[in-house]
Amino acid sequence: MQSEEKTILQRVVENFALTGNASDEQVTVVNLPKGKSSIVENDRSVMLKEYKFNEKLIWAGYSSRSNTVYLSVMSG
DSSP: OOHHHHHHHHHHHHHHHHHOOOOOSSSEEEEOOTTOOEEEETTEEEEOEEEEETTEEEEEEEETTTTEEEEEEEEO
């Protein structure tokens, strides 16, 4: 994963974990149903990666094709 993608995911996940706000000024953020670990976007799979922040377990993935971050809360 490219460094820019990691930075985007980290920023969005931290903001979501701290505020509960699933939004960002630079990318589209889609909040998926609890427990999702992947999504199909235009015949392409986007796999979500596990992040732990502030006692919360969140799965997140980034699609460079649509400039979208997908979030799925697992716990917390």
